[in-house]
Amino acid sequence: MNENYMFSLMAVILLFLLAVLGVDGFGLYSFFGIFVPYLSFAVFVGFFLYRVIGWARSPVPFRIPTTCGQGKSLPWIKHAPIDNPSTTGGVVVRMLLEIVLFRSLFRNVKLQFRERGAKIFYDWELWLWIAALAFHWAFFAVVVRHLRFFTEPTPGFVKFFEYMDSFFRVEILTDVVQIGLPAMFISGFVLLVAVVYLLLRRMFIPKVKYISLSSDYFPLFLIIAIAVSGILMRYVSKVDIVSVKAFTLSLVKLSPALPEGVGTIFYVHLFLVCVLLVYFPFSKLMHMGGVFMSPTRNLANNTRMKRHVNPWNYPVDVHTYEEYEEEFRDKMIEAGLPVEKGE
Amino acid sequence: MSDLPKPDEFLDTIDHKPPPKGWMDTPTQIKPGMYCYASNPKSVEYVGLPNARQWNPLDDDWGLPENWRQILHEGFKERLDxxxxxxxxxxxxxxxxxCADKCHFFIGTGDPKNMPVLRAELLRSVYRNDFTTVGKIFGRLNGSRKMTLDVLKEWWYYLFQCTECRRCSVFCPYGIDTAEITIMGRELLNLLGLNIDWIATPVANCYRTGNHLGxxxxxxxxxxxxxxxxxxxxTGVRVEPSFNKKGADVLFITPSGDVFADPGTYTAMGYLILFHYLKDMGLDITWSTYASExxxxxxxxxxxxxxxxxSKMxxxxxxxxVKWILGGECGHMWRVIHQYMDTMNGPADFMETPVSPITGTRFENAASTKMVHIAEFLADLIKHGKLNLDPSRNDHLKVTYHDSCNPARGMGLLDEPRYVIQNVCNHFYEMPPNTIREQTFCCGSGSGLNAGEDMELRMAGGxxxxxxxxYVHEKHGVNMLSCVCAIDRAVLPALMEYWVPEVDVTGLCELVANALIIPGEKKKTTDLRGEDLPGMEDEDV
Structure with missing residues (x-):
C-alpha cells in the first residue's frame, strides 16, 4: 500500500462517481455536457498560455546547451552537428529528434553491480523509451482521431490518421464474437497498454516508486480511466457516433444541443477528459510546452563564435590590476616583474 | 584516508535499495567524511559576501540571520525571474x-537523495509551496513542503554532494540540468553565508592574489x-618564460593548481617546454601573475x-x-570561458580572432571570445607537422583518457585531446563507451569538493x-590516466590510489613534452618525473 497512489486512485474513482451521480442521479446533463466542457477548454487554453508566457518572460542570460558530441572547432575534426549543434538548423534537428523520438531517453542505461572488482556495468535499457514513445504517439493519434468530432467535413489528415491507425485491421465475425466492427484502432489499445506499463513501473520499480508523488500517479489513473471508458464506448456499448458528433459540433458552433440516448458512459468519458484539461496546465504535464523551452537543448553551442547577450548583465565589483600592483609592487620589483608605476 | 574502509568493504556497503520510509520523512544526518568544512569568515568578508561568521555544520545553530526564510524566498523569486x-x-x-542511476554520487553512495531527480525535488518541494497555488492547496500530496531549518540543512548537505557535472542532463528527456539547480541552490545558500571553506577561501585568494592558492x-x-x-x-635546455609582458601576442592562462602540486606540475613544465619550442617559430607568449588562475x-x-x-582575464x-588568449588544461575553467565569459565580461573587441603564429590557422570557433584551448592549439600544430615528436618516449605508458565533465558536456572538446594523445603515445586504450565522451563520469571531486575532509564522499563519487x-587496467594493462583538468590531476591520484593503485595520472601537455624532441636537448634518460625512459636507462650509467 502506498498512500501516494491510493490517493490518486481514489481521486479518479471519486471523479468517476461524481459524473455518474451527476448525470444519472441528478440529471445534470447541461452541467456535464455543456458547462464543464466549455469551462475546462477555457482553463486549459488560458492557463497553458499563461504558463508558457510565464516561462518566456524569464530571460536566458547564458547560453548553456548540454553538448552531447564533438563541438565545432578545427575544420578537419569531425563535428557532431546534431548532438552538439553550432547552427540554428542543427538545433532544429536536435529539438525535432528530442520531441518526436525522445533522443535523450534513447540513451538510457541501467546500472548493474555484478560481484566485486571492476564489475559495475551500464546496460542499454530501452523499455522506458519504448513505453514513453508508444504512450505519447498513441495519445497523439487518439487526439488527432478525435478531431473528426469537431470538424465538418472531416479533414484529410484526420482520415489519413484513422486509416493508418486501423491499418492492421482484424476482423473476426462469428455469431458469438464480433471483432472488427467498428474498425479497431490500434492507438487506443497501445495507449492503454503503455500507460499501464508506466503505472506498474512507478508502482514496482523501487527507485521510481520512491521518487513518485501523488501528482505522478493521478494523471496515469486518469488517462487509464479515459482510455477504458473510450474503448468501452466504442467497442462494447457502441455509442451512437452520429449523435455524438452532432453534439460536439454544436459545441464548436457555440450553439450547444445535448445529444439523445448516448448513455452515461459518454458523459463519464467527457467529464474525465475535462478534468485532464483542467489539471494539465497546473501540473507536470506542462512538460509538453516546457520541452521546447529547455535552454540545455534549444540553443546552439556557438558561444565562442558569437557573443550571447545577457539582458540583465550588471557591473560588479572587481579587484583591478592597479589595486593588485599597489599591494604587491615592492615584491614584484624585487622579483624582477614589470610594473606600471616604477620605484 | 585512514578512516576509510577497505575498497572491498566499501563496495559491500553500497546499497541502491531506497529505504521504506519516504524521503520527506527521512531526516538528513550530516556525516563526517561526507561534507566539507564551513567557510572561514575572513574569506567571506574579504569578498563582501553576507553573514560572515564562524559556524559548524554539525552544530544545531548555524548562526543564520533572523529573517533567513525571507531572504531565501526573495532570493528564489529573483532567480526565477x-x-x-x-x-x-x-x-x-x-x-x-x-536520471536516477546516472549520477556518480548515487552510484557510489546509494543515497536516494543523490538521485538527480531527488536533489532537484529538495528545491522543487519548497518552490511548489512558495510559488505555486496548487502546491499551496494540496501540500504534501503535490510534493510541497515548507522551508524549515531541517530542509535548509538538507539542501546544504546535498547541494555540496553534487559536482555540477551535467551527466544527468544528457539522459534527461527535457534536458533538465542538475548543475543548473545546484548552481542556483548554492547561490541561495550563499545569501545566508552557507558556503564551504574549500570554495570560499580559494575565491578570496583569487580575488586578492589572482589565483586560488593565494x-x-x-x-x-x-x-x-x-x-x-x-x-x-x-632535457639540458633552459626555457625562458616571460611574465606580465606588455605587447606580447598571446596571453597564457592556466589553473594555479598546476604550478603547485604533482602531477600537475609536470603539465606546467609541459607548457613551458612547448612555448620554448615554439618561440623560434614565432610564438610570443606571456604568463600573467595577475590573471594567474x-x-x-x-x-x-x-x-x-x-x-x-x-573579469581579470x-x-x-x-x-x-595581447592579440588573443591561450587557455591551459582545466575543466570548469573551460565551461566558464566557453559558455559564460564573453556574455559576462565581453565583448572582447580589443583583441583579434586568434591566429596560430606557427600554422596560420584562424580559430574561427573562438572568433568572439578570442580564447583558444591548448588542446585545439596542439592538435592544429601536430596536424601541420610542426612538432617533432618521438612517441616511443612514452612507450612505458599505457594510456587511457578521462574526459573532464565540463569540456565534454559544456563545450564538446572530445577529439582534440584524443588526437594529440594518439600522436604522442603508442599505446592508447579507451574506457568503455558508457563512461567516456559526453557520458563521461566525474572525478567525484569537482565543483569545489576536492577537500581532504570529505574523502569518503570523494571515493564514493569517483x-x-x-x-x-x-576495467582497462585489467584488460589492457593501462597504467596512466590522462586528463585535461587541473582538479582531475589534483584528485585522481588519491582516487586511483584507493581503487586502482597501479594507475598514475597525467596531463596532456606532460605527455606532449615528453615526446617532444627539443632542438639542443641532451640525451634524455628520464621523463619529466625523473623516471627512467625505457631502453635509455643503462647508457648513462
Whole structure:
C-alpha cells in the first residue's frame, strides 16, 4: 500500500462517481455536457498560455546547451552537428529528434553491480523509451482521431490518421464474437497498454516508486480511466457516433444541443477528459510546452563564435590590476616583474 | 584516508535499495567524511559576501540571520525571474527516473537523495509551496513542503554532494540540468553565508592574489623558475618564460593548481617546454601573475562571484595589449570561458580572432571570445607537422583518457585531446563507451569538493570513474590516466590510489613534452618525473 497512489486512485474513482451521480442521479446533463466542457477548454487554453508566457518572460542570460558530441572547432575534426549543434538548423534537428523520438531517453542505461572488482556495468535499457514513445504517439493519434468530432467535413489528415491507425485491421465475425466492427484502432489499445506499463513501473520499480508523488500517479489513473471508458464506448456499448458528433459540433458552433440516448458512459468519458484539461496546465504535464523551452537543448553551442547577450548583465565589483600592483609592487620589483608605476 | 574502509568493504556497503520510509520523512544526518568544512569568515568578508561568521555544520545553530526564510524566498523569486532554466526546470520534471542511476554520487553512495531527480525535488518541494497555488492547496500530496531549518540543512548537505557535472542532463528527456539547480541552490545558500571553506577561501585568494592558492606574484615567478631548473636537468635546455609582458601576442592562462602540486606540475613544465619550442617559430607568449588562475571557484559560489573573478582575464589581456588568449588544461575553467565569459565580461573587441603564429590557422570557433584551448592549439600544430615528436618516449605508458565533465558536456572538446594523445603515445586504450565522451563520469571531486575532509564522499563519487579505469587496467594493462583538468590531476591520484593503485595520472601537455624532441636537448634518460625512459636507462650509467 502506498498512500501516494491510493490517493490518486481514489481521486479518479471519486471523479468517476461524481459524473455518474451527476448525470444519472441528478440529471445534470447541461452541467456535464455543456458547462464543464466549455469551462475546462477555457482553463486549459488560458492557463497553458499563461504558463508558457510565464516561462518566456524569464530571460536566458547564458547560453548553456548540454553538448552531447564533438563541438565545432578545427575544420578537419569531425563535428557532431546534431548532438552538439553550432547552427540554428542543427538545433532544429536536435529539438525535432528530442520531441518526436525522445533522443535523450534513447540513451538510457541501467546500472548493474555484478560481484566485486571492476564489475559495475551500464546496460542499454530501452523499455522506458519504448513505453514513453508508444504512450505519447498513441495519445497523439487518439487526439488527432478525435478531431473528426469537431470538424465538418472531416479533414484529410484526420482520415489519413484513422486509416493508418486501423491499418492492421482484424476482423473476426462469428455469431458469438464480433471483432472488427467498428474498425479497431490500434492507438487506443497501445495507449492503454503503455500507460499501464508506466503505472506498474512507478508502482514496482523501487527507485521510481520512491521518487513518485501523488501528482505522478493521478494523471496515469486518469488517462487509464479515459482510455477504458473510450474503448468501452466504442467497442462494447457502441455509442451512437452520429449523435455524438452532432453534439460536439454544436459545441464548436457555440450553439450547444445535448445529444439523445448516448448513455452515461459518454458523459463519464467527457467529464474525465475535462478534468485532464483542467489539471494539465497546473501540473507536470506542462512538460509538453516546457520541452521546447529547455535552454540545455534549444540553443546552439556557438558561444565562442558569437557573443550571447545577457539582458540583465550588471557591473560588479572587481579587484583591478592597479589595486593588485599597489599591494604587491615592492615584491614584484624585487622579483624582477614589470610594473606600471616604477620605484 | 585512514578512516576509510577497505575498497572491498566499501563496495559491500553500497546499497541502491531506497529505504521504506519516504524521503520527506527521512531526516538528513550530516556525516563526517561526507561534507566539507564551513567557510572561514575572513574569506567571506574579504569578498563582501553576507553573514560572515564562524559556524559548524554539525552544530544545531548555524548562526543564520533572523529573517533567513525571507531572504531565501526573495532570493528564489529573483532567480526565477532571471533564469528561464531554473523556472522551466522547477516545473516540467515528470519524475521518470531516467536520471536516477546516472549520477556518480548515487552510484557510489546509494543515497536516494543523490538521485538527480531527488536533489532537484529538495528545491522543487519548497518552490511548489512558495510559488505555486496548487502546491499551496494540496501540500504534501503535490510534493510541497515548507522551508524549515531541517530542509535548509538538507539542501546544504546535498547541494555540496553534487559536482555540477551535467551527466544527468544528457539522459534527461527535457534536458533538465542538475548543475543548473545546484548552481542556483548554492547561490541561495550563499545569501545566508552557507558556503564551504574549500570554495570560499580559494575565491578570496583569487580575488586578492589572482589565483586560488593565494600565490603572490613573486612566489608565482619563483615556482615557475623552479620548473625551469627541473626542465634543464632533464632535457639540458633552459626555457625562458616571460611574465606580465606588455605587447606580447598571446596571453597564457592556466589553473594555479598546476604550478603547485604533482602531477600537475609536470603539465606546467609541459607548457613551458612547448612555448620554448615554439618561440623560434614565432610564438610570443606571456604568463600573467595577475590573471594567474584559469579556474573559477566563483562559479561554485554565484554567477556574480564568477563574473568578478573572471573579469581579470579580459582586463589583463587589455592591459598587456595581447592579440588573443591561450587557455591551459582545466575543466570548469573551460565551461566558464566557453559558455559564460564573453556574455559576462565581453565583448572582447580589443583583441583579434586568434591566429596560430606557427600554422596560420584562424580559430574561427573562438572568433568572439578570442580564447583558444591548448588542446585545439596542439592538435592544429601536430596536424601541420610542426612538432617533432618521438612517441616511443612514452612507450612505458599505457594510456587511457578521462574526459573532464565540463569540456565534454559544456563545450564538446572530445577529439582534440584524443588526437594529440594518439600522436604522442603508442599505446592508447579507451574506457568503455558508457563512461567516456559526453557520458563521461566525474572525478567525484569537482565543483569545489576536492577537500581532504570529505574523502569518503570523494571515493564514493569517483567510484564509477575508477571502475572504468580498473576495467582497462585489467584488460589492457593501462597504467596512466590522462586528463585535461587541473582538479582531475589534483584528485585522481588519491582516487586511483584507493581503487586502482597501479594507475598514475597525467596531463596532456606532460605527455606532449615528453615526446617532444627539443632542438639542443641532451640525451634524455628520464621523463619529466625523473623516471627512467625505457631502453635509455643503462647508457648513462
Amino acid at each position: 532571471r533564469f528561464r532554466s531554473i523556472k522551466v526546470f522547477m516545473d516540467i520534471c515528470v519524475r521518470c527516473g531516467a 600565490i603572490q606574484p613573486h612566489a608565482y615567478k619563483d615556482m615557475l623558475d623552479f620548473f625551469v631548473d627541473d626542465i634543464e636537468e632533464v 584559469g579556474g573559477n571557484f566563483g562559479f561554485f559560489t554565484s554567477h556574480e562571484m564568477m563574473k568578478r573573478l573572471n 579580459y582586463a589583463e589581456a587589455k592591459r598587456l595589449g 567510484l564509477p570513474r575508477a571502475n572504468a579505469v580498473k
